[in-house]
Amino acid sequence: MSTVNRTNEDRTRVQEFFGARAAGWDRKFPGDGPAFATAVGEFGVGPGDRVLDAGCGTGRALTPLRAAVGPSGTVLGVDLTARMLAAAREAGRDADGTLLCADVARLPLRDGTLDAVFAAGLIAHLAEPESNLRELARVVRPGGRLALFHPIGRAALAARHGRELTPDDLRAEPNLRPLLAGSGWEMTSYADEDDRFLVLAARRP
Template identity: 40%
Template sequence: MSARDRLVALLAEPPADRGGPWLDLVEGRPGSRGRLQDAWESTTGAGGYDGVLGIGDRVEAYVPDLLGGSLLRSFYRVDERLGLAGGETVLDLACGPGTLTRRLARAVGRRGLVIGADLSEPMLERAARSTPFAQVDFARMDAMDLPLRDATVDALSCSLCLHLVPDLATSLAEITRVLRPGGSAAFAVPAHAPGPLRAFSEVLAQVGQARFFGPGDLASTLRRRGFSEVRERSLGGIRVVDAVAPV
């Protein structure tokens, strides 16, 4: 069975069109979700984001721990944070150009399935071109209205997505719903600057019409939703949070 067939089998409703390098599973055309999200919806923005992520992907193995290498690796090695052993079904929510998707694909192997999901069509086009794995398929999805059935994925990667959604509670409810009980989740979100510099990061968030997270913000929210084994680490301007879905 192809990755496309396996993905379709997990959907709440069959797609209208099963052709193309990725499925469009978004109802209608969502309006603007802020300046930063609008940038990722453009070809130029997607290309710039791809370039930045690509640099980190190439150098993370060589950066010494004293220069933040261990924290950099914790962002990119999401497959290790999820504890993937092979054969799992993984949702890479906000997959962007597919940088982390490819790592996840190697980890789950041919028996597994990785679903790369993003709202940006230019991002999905880049991801589909650069991810030649039979166990991967891509789909355009809205993080606040995931088209998957309940408890359909074993693990979920959600890197640099939650700061862009208009309603954080709705997105986390959807993430909890599609994860199987006890499934692993790995998040990465932009962080507010510490101390007096926070005012500067708040301005950046307002300009980009995005949400930044303070220490413990996401971790405490996940705990209130029943997630366990919640662990948060700071990676400069990014907070990395891992958790286990409610049982």
């Protein structure tokens, strides 16, 4: 099977999975808002910055990102699933950022356009993690930032899904650090706790 076909199948799988859950997504995880706000605060973006929320889903990061970058900044939310973006609009979060239905594997942005990328829950759904992270690096200026976030840690998430952590978990630090390094990023901090997973990285020159 060709890479193109695999990519199309992956896109369809993601769209079907999240499309079926979009309408009830925020109700299913009603307490995540403060965790998003705290993560954006630790991310360190500031007034005037140009930020992408990659795989933005229902847009839960858009409001704290807008608060961080202010009226002079740019917030762009990109997601592959149109129904997730519709849920974001229904929640009024399009007031905080421009929403775009697009694939993070092929972003319609010029090289070095952004100061930062925030990605909540994204990495587990990347079909080709190294090349996909490299695409995120492409659109960020040298020295720009990346945040890989989840509102609960790896162990808590595994327990939620009834499975155990394994050494090949992509988000384990020994796996993630070289993956980022090979994709144009340098990990600057790693936190995997019960109530959050937050990895910060800088765009290498």
